[in-house]
Amino acid sequence: MKIAVAKGDGIGPEIMDAVLHIFNAAKVPLTYEFVDMGKWVFDKGFSTGMTPDAQQAIERLGVLFKGPMETPKGKGVKSINVTARKVWNTYANKRVFQTLHGVDTVFSKAGIPIRLTILRENIEDTYGGIEHMLTQDVAVSRRMITRPGCMQFLRYCFNMADKQGARRITCAHKANIMKLTDGLFLECFNEIAREYPHLKADDVIVDDLAMKLVTKPQDFDVICLTNLQGDILSDLCAGLVGGLGFAPSANIGEFISIFEAVHGTAPDIAGKNIANPTSLLLSGLMMLRHLGLWEQAATIENALLHTLEQGIHTGDFGDRSTVSLNTTEFAAAIIANFGKLPATSAVLSQPNHPVELQLVKPTENHMLVSPTHAHETINGVDLFVESAEQPGAVAEKCLRHPGAHFTLTSLSNRGTQVWPTGSVFTNCANVYTARFEKKDVPVTVQSVLDLCARVSADFKVCSYELLLQYGDTRGYSLAQGQ
Known part of the structure; x- marks a missing residue:
């Protein structure tokens, strides 16, 4: 099986070489096609941070194993890490955090073991990077959350x-x-939870979760x-488990x-051969299990855990x-411990079940659209208008324009x-939201645009949002105090 490998920037080539050396010593049945990605590719004029050949190789092979990468600062380019996740629709980010012997934390010293899996939706939210300046003082970011995107991600989670x-799955x-x-x-979490009645499913407000994670992380799974x-x-x-140097990451997509x-x-x-390769190695073990290479993953993980129990460490911990x-010596120490088991938390070996990847390239973009269940009605519009005047003066001007269809509310x-x-x-x-709601007459997008044209006689209309209702459900929020 062949996978794409991008060594990355800075310490990336050193830690990637160390991990691949461990893989080769464990006789991992993989071959590697090295691809060009990273800051140095940006610097050569490729605005995506990858060459066209790299993109084609990754799309042909279906798996990318990558080292850390830097995005140039101040050049108006998007993060290569975020771009890669979004372009290839790796909709679920999985990170496993566990207590490692020899990596001291306040919890390990207290004898509290941690094993947490954080699953992060990887495509939507503010990471769409859809931002605009409405005026020189007001910036807006569109936070897009879609029902099909949530369902795809949360179904993977369950x-x-x-x-x-x-033992527990929690929605934050x-x-x-x-x-x-x-x-x-x-809502999507609760809908899918009903399909898994044997799983304990609950939810928590995210700021409350932040507090609970640093007081009782062992309560979560x-x-x-x-x-x-x-x-x-x-x-x-x-x-909680010692830092990003011990945090593996997988980005899972359909293809x-x-x-x-x-x-x-x-x-x-960089270049000093002193970096800690543990995070990349743990990410590689997630990759091996994703590919069904359970036997080699268990051998390597048990050797890593045994090495840590021996007190062997790189300069950043221990x-x-x-x-x-x-870096090289640490990798060699792990290889020397192949076949040995840690005193605690040994990983059970399983026979390999190599996964046949879906390498058929789609012929068109897949549209994520839910079936329509409710009638859509336009209840009005929010107009975002620029003005540094007092609210009363803004209202006075807006009241000139509602026409036969709308009321300024x-x-x-x-x-x-x-x-x-x-x-x-x-x-x-200096941006007001003027809410115009419909009178007892149907309104259309055209009547909204006509209202925008009238209001623009007095203001710069920066943006607008329709006030939509689906059946009996209002699809827009109220202002604080409204």
């Missing part, structure tokens, strides 16, 4: 939790504030989160999957009173209502 015999969210976006994520919240909380969990180190490129120590090994600023009621203590930016 299936994975079921296969690994999870902020649906108490973001009632439509996080509310949709939670599998946690599902949206993209941004998952990014933040997964790094928090890395801190293509990516396994990577999630720590930085550490340019200050007993400072003992000599640290360089409220003005809000930064999400807080300032007209017809409000407080002079509310500070306002």
